[in-house]
Amino acid sequence: DTGVSQDPRHKITKRGQNVTFRCDPISEHNRLYWYRQTLGQGPEFLTYFQNEAQLEKSRLLSDRFSAERPKGSFSTLEIQRTEQGDSAMYLCASSIMGLVSRGEQYFGPGTRLTVT
Amino acid sequence: AQRVTQPEKLLSVFKGAPVELKCNYSYSGSPELFWYVQYSRQRLQLLLRHISRESIKGFTADLNKGETSFHLKKPFAQEEDSAMYYCALLTTSGTYKYIFGTGTRLKVLA
Numbered sequence: 001d002t003g004v005s006q007d008p009r010h011k012i013t014k015r016g017q018n019v020t021f022r023c024d025p026i027s028e029h030n031r032l033y034w035y036r037q038t039l040g041q042g043p044e045f046l047t048y049f050q051n052e053a054q055l056e057k058s059r060l061l062s063d064r065f066s067a068e069r070p071k072g073s074f075s076t077l078e079i080q081r082t083e084q085g086d087s088a089m090y091l092c093a094s095s096i097m098g099l100v101s102r103g104e105q106y107f108g109p110g111t112r113l114t115v116t
Numbered sequence: 117a118q119r120v121t122q123p124e125k126l127l128s129v130f131k132g133a134p135v136e137l138k139c140n141y142s143y144s145g146s147p148e149l150f151w152y153v154q155y156s157r158q159r160l161q162l163l164l165r166h167i168s169r170e171s172i173k174g175f176t177a178d179l180n181k182g183e184t185s186f187h188l189k190k191p192f193a194q195e196e197d198s199a200m201y202y203c204a205l206l207t208t209s210g211t212y213k214y215i216f217g218t219g220t221r222l223k224v225l226a
Contacts, residue, residue, distance in 0.1 A: 031212070033213070033214070035216075040125070040218065041158070041214030041216075041218055042120075042122075042204075042217050042218050042219050044216070045213050045214060045215065045216075048211075048212075048213060055211060056213055063119070063221075078192045085179045091160070091168075093160075097212060104150075104162045104165070104192050105152075105160075105162065105214065107159045107160040107161065108159065109159050110159070
């Protein structure tokens with residue numbers, strides 16, 4: 001296991017198109033988080049899963065965004081009808097939440113989205 | 117409101133000088149605080165967490181609930197400490213999500 005992976009690493013799309021990103025977490029990690037990061041800002045929480053259940057979704061997230069984690073393994077983040085304001089780095093992180101570990105997050109390399 | 121504030125976008129110090137990266141938080145519950153670091157061309161990684169009360173790479177951070185602060189300190193900065201540092205709060209009431217500050221870029225000058 002080489003850590004959290006994300007695909008693609010870069011995506012350029014035209015406004016109005018749909019895009020989908022994939023995140024493969026570290027095996028056995030039961031929590032998976034999605035973040036968005038723009039220039040000069042820290043990671044902004046979007047949503048997170050515990051196993052296959054989506055437990056929280058940011059109120060800042062419009063209904064154009066949807067995420068899934070079927071079978072509690074990999075996750076996908078889809079953005080429909082992209083807008084230029086969606087241009088950002090999308091980060092995925094996984095963690096294991098248990099009695100001992102409060103959940104150190106392991107981050108992926110991110111997917112950089114550019115909407116033209 | 118749940119918030120993490122890092123007032124400095126950039127902090128420049130000379131090698132061997134002490135470093136303090138400031139972090140203040142706002143959270144009504146029992147906070148868990150972390151420092152994450154991102155070195156050039158690398159992914160974000162955990163530096164330290166308050167609950168462990170440990171020193172990593174010479175860095176320490178003490179949670180001060182009275183001042184709602186979690187400042188990161190190192191007595192003698194090294195050039196390899198140059199990186200982006202993010203303070204993060206883990207909410208523990210009901211849901212477990214992380215709130216990050218805007219980050220401070222530390223530059224250690226030779």
